[in-house]
Amino acid sequence: MSTAAQTRYITVIGLEIHAELLTQTKVFCGCPNTFGSAENENVCPTCLGLPGALPVLNRSAVEQTVKAGLALGCEIARWTRWDRKNYFYADSPKAYQISQLYAPLCLGGGLEVGGRLIRLNHIHLEEDAGKLIHDGARNVTRVDFNRCGVPLIEIVTEPDMRSADEAAAFIEQVRMALVYAGVCDGKMEQGSLRVDANVSVMPEGAAELGTRAEVKNLNSFRHVALAIEHEAERQIRLIEGGDRVVQETRRFLEGTGETAPLRSKEDAHDYRYFPDPDVLPLELDAEFVGRLRASLGELPGARRERYIGQYGMSAADAETLLARKFVSDFYDEAVALGADPREAGNMVRGEILRHVGETGAERVGMDAGDLVKLLGMAAAGEISANNAKRAVALTLGEGKSAEAIVEAHNMRIREDPDALAATVRSVLAERPDAVRSYKDGETKVFGFFMGQCNKILKGSAHPKSVEAELRKQLDS
Numbered sequence: 421m422s423t424a425a426q427t428r429y430i431t432v433i434g435l436e437i438h439a440e441l442l443t444q445t446k447v448f449c450g451c452p453n454t455f456g457s458a459e460n461e462n463v464c465p466t467c468l469g470l471p472g473a474l475p476v477l478n479r480s481a482v483e484q485t486v487k488a489g490l491a492l493g494c495e496i497a498r499w500t501r502w503d504r505k506n507y508f509y510a511d512s513p514k515a516y517q518i519s520q521l522y523a524p525l526c527l528g529g530g531l532e533v534g535g536r537l538i539r540l541n542h543i544h545l546e547e548d549a550g551k552l553i554h555d556g557a558r559n560v561t562r563v564d565f566n567r568c569g570v571p572l573i574e575i576v577t578e579p580d581m582r583s584a585d586e587a588a589a590f591i592e593q594v595r596m597a598l599v600y601a602g603v604c605d606g607k608m609e610q611g612s613l614r615v616d617a618n619v620s621v622m623p624e625g626a627a628e629l630g631t632r633a634e635v636k637n638l639n640s641f642r643h644v645a646l647a648i649e650h651e652a653e654r655q656i657r658l659i660e661g662g663d664r665v666v667q668e669t670r671r672f673l674e675g676t677g678e679t680a681p682l683r684s685k686e687d688a689h690d691y692r693y694f695p696d697p698d699v700l701p702l703e704l705d706a707e708f709v710g711r712l713r714a715s716l717g718e719l720p721g722a723r724r725e726r727y728i729g730q731y732g733m734s735a736a737d738a739e740t741l742l743a744r745k746f747v748s749d750f751y752d753e754a755v756a757l758g759a760d761p762r763e764a765g766n767m768v769r770g771e772i773l774r775h776v777g778e779t780g781a782e783r784v785g786m787d788a789g790d791l792v793k794l795l796g797m798a799a800a801g802e803i804s805a806n807n808a809k810r811a812v813a814l815t816l817g818e819g820k821s822a823e824a825i826v827e828a829h830n831m832r833i834r835e836d837p838d839a840l841a842a843t844v845r846s847v848l849a850e851r852p853d854a855v856r857s858y859k860d861g862e863t864k865v866f867g868f869f870m871g872q873c874n875k876i877l878k879g880s881a882h883p884k885s886v887e888a889e890l891r892k893q894l895d896s
Contacts, residue, residue, distance in 0.1 A: 427660070428624040431652040433587045434579035434632075436616040437594055439604040440548060440570050441484045447547050447571035448475030448518060448699070455610050459553070459564040467547075467569035469514030474698050481571035482525070482702065484603040485545045486712050488573055489526030491601040491719055492594065494543060496709050500525050501701040506692045510563055511550035519546035521693050523701075530577075531597070533590045539578040548572040551611075567611075573603075579618065579629060584648035588641045591615060596720045599745050608639045615644055619651040621659070630655070631665040635672055635679050647672040651679050723748065731761040740769050746783055747773065753788035763795050771812040786815045790822035797826070807831040807879035833882050837889075840881050844889045847872045858894055866890065 449466035465473035524544035620630035727738040798808040
């Protein structure tokens with residue numbers, strides 16, 4: 421909610437989330453669906469729109485669209501058809517896009533965010549356009565058609581969101597659902613998840629929504645929030661200044677955090693939609709949908725409830741684990757192998773997520789069984805808790821087994837009373853002033869002595885043994 425002059429305004433947000441599917445080939449041809457290939461390497465007469473080339477529907481794209489719909493609570497249509505969306509743009513060689521307008525594959529649905537249900541209108545399947553590459557150094561723009569024909573779902577919400585933060589949180593929940601369903605990698609930085617935000621404002625208490633502007637191609641959560649905030653403020657300034665908001669498409673300027681006009685907003689009739697004559701309508705039976713539903717596995721909502729209800733995690737800790745599916749999967753595997761859920765959770769959120777964050781890895785880099793072994797050794801008193809953490813970090817960094825790391829770095833606790841006594845004597849001898857302070861009643865220095873001894877012993881003695889020997893020598 422925003423305030424300007426004496427009038428309070430409500431921001432109203434609807435989203436169109438575009439997610440590229442993880443098929444091996446494109447939606448209407450056999451070209452590879454891969455990211456990072458050389459420009460215009462993955463193209464053929466069909467995705468280039470050459471005369472005489474005909475599209476053939478990719479079954480996997482339909483299956484993944486249905487799975488996305490099921491993951492987001494949609495009703496799956498039993499009959500669907502394909503439409504041509506006609507427009508001319510440099511990155512669309514056919515001058516039309518095969519899409520769905522009148523009979524989308526998935527209807528309704530929604531997700532709860534912050535205790536509020538954000539409703540979906542529908543999800544439809546279409547083909548992606550190419551990509552313009554602006555070369556400022558040479559003042560030219562190249563067109564890469566590799567992305568033409570990549571299967572793309574458009575997730576269209578109702579105008580239910582009321583703040584930039586709520587919109588960003590909803591997109592994150594959608595991204596997570598798609599990743600867990602195995603239909604999209606969710607990599608906004610690579611363009612496999614992009615967002616158009618429809619933003620309008622209206623005076624508090626008004627019955628009708630305001631005129632909306634669409635901000636196109638937002639590719640990060642931060643950009644989504646900044647674009648929505650700026651656009652809402654821009655519209656309020658217009659209204660308060662006596663002007664009106666016009667329906668248009670705008671772009672986000674990363675350098676300034678502002679939005680700028682791109683083109684006048686088109687409506688459906690501007691695209692001259694009509695049924696595509698080359699792609700037949702599709703009927704889905706109950707067995708087909710049921711099989712895909714059974715293949716989904718545990719979705720983020722159910723996993724979140726299990727972490728909180730069964731393992732006693734806080735909501736924040738559960739979200740931290742769920743944010744990366746491969747990390748959550750690793751945690752679940754470790755628990756299934758016998759790790760204590762709390763201890764495993766602490767180690768995963770600590771050492772393992774630190775390693776993932778620092779390296780940008782997309783896999784954990786150690787076996788779940790090694791984590792279970794290290795936690796078990798710590799619980800049995802074979803290694804110290806600190807050395808368990810060290811061993812996890814070293815296992816991740818060196819790629820060796822946990823057992824090899826523990827032996828190579830001499831981490832096992834080996835009770836040697838003579839060595840322990842000598843270490844304590846050496847530490848106390850180096851700080852006679854601290855010994856006097858302790859004997860004078862300054863007991864806080866005991867922690868300092870413990871730290872110095874443990875630093876030298878490197879976990880080779882049990883902390884209780886170190887404490888006992890320290891007290892024995894200090895009190896003698």
